[in-house]
Amino acid sequence: MLFTRDALTGIASGEIDLAFRRWRRPAVRPGTELRTEVGVLVIGEVEMVPETAVTDRDARRAGFADRERLLAGQRPGEDRRLYRIGVRLAGDDPRIRLRQDTDVSAARLDEIVAELGRVDAGSRRGPWTTQVLELIAGQPCVSAAELAAQVGREKLPFKADVRKLKERGLTESLATGYRLSPRGMLVLGRLRASGQG
Incomplete structure (x- = not known):
């Protein structure tokens, strides 16, 4: 699971604590640790959600101005489902x-x-x-x-x-x-x- 540099900066500062991805199947599970340039990230809840459940507040927590921009940035595909993923910085990269x-x-x-x-x-x-x-x-x-x-x-x-x-x-x-x-x-x-x- 990849993050942009801006998203990593937001996660490190605590401004971002959600991510959304449209996947065929989840690429991460709760508890997964990801080493990044800002430190080790830990994945929280991974939940499939309908697009209608995504709010502007969710979008801001994921680093987007609003839900429309968040959804526009997702991968297209009828075989893909939208997942809401909790994410937090756990500490420095060992x-x-x-x-x-x-x-x-x-x-x-x-x-x-x-x-x-x-x-x-x-x-x-x-x-x-x-x-x-x-x-x-x-x-x-x-x-x-x-x-x-x-x-x-x-x-x-x-x-x-x-x-x-x-x-x-x-x-x-x-x-x-x-x-x-x-x-x-x-x-x-x-x-x-x-x-x-």
């Missing part, structure tokens, strides 16, 4: 704290390196984690499309790989491109020292 954490023992660094080795071993195209870390380290703020092209990859699969590194607190997304986090630089140093960099 990856933010993780990527700043460089108080890591040598044994933990070795565990992280071994974990990246398992990711590489499970990849159909072979090892890639160190290559991507090196690429980002050498070219921060370069777009995903440009980085992907340099290693003969398509942009979307490349971005999916970078997200795997981001989950481990090793990279940070920027307005354009990426950079290594302090933790990522530490891990890359360990990979280099072990001859894997």
Whole structure:
């Protein structure tokens, strides 16, 4: 479930606590957590509602001026139903704290390196984690499309790989491109020292 930057800002400030989506089937369930640029969002009630039940007040709580604009922004389709979704900010994205954490023992660094080795071993195209870390380290703020092209990859699969590194607190997304986090630089140093960099 995606939100615009304006909607995320509204959720973070508490001005927005509802969302509406026209889906074939619900894409989220109550209790689902979504990590976003403003922090972790938690989904509340997910309820199918008729359009006639949507009020101007509901629309404002979802970040729209009125119900007419809210409904006009929904996906069309006879096979789709309108859902009213509660949403709130639950706290900071834990990856933010993780990527700043460089108080890591040598044994933990070795565990992280071994974990990246398992990711590489499970990849159909072979090892890639160190290559991507090196690429980002050498070219921060370069777009995903440009980085992907340099290693003969398509942009979307490349971005999916970078997200795997981001989950481990090793990279940070920027307005354009990426950079290594302090933790990522530490891990890359360990990979280099072990001859894997």
